[in-house]
Amino acid sequence: MLVANVFNGPADEAEPACTSALAAAHAAGIKVIGYVDTGYFGG
Structure with missing residues (x-):
């Protein structure tokens, strides 16, 4: 199993290296x- 937080960075668009790695996996x-941080625990 692979868990990915793809929005943990400065860009608002998908990074080609990230999308190709996820597709390969x-x-x-x-x-x-x-994984999406919802701030559920007050974060």
């Missing part, structure tokens, strides 16, 4: 899960 049969 998915193609290899790895479950890809996206």
Whole structure:
């Protein structure tokens, strides 16, 4: 399983290196899960 927080950086657009790495992991049969910080715990 791979957990990715793709918005943990300065850009507001998808980075080609990140999207290709996620696609390669998915193609290899790895479950890809996206993480989004919701601030639920007051953060």
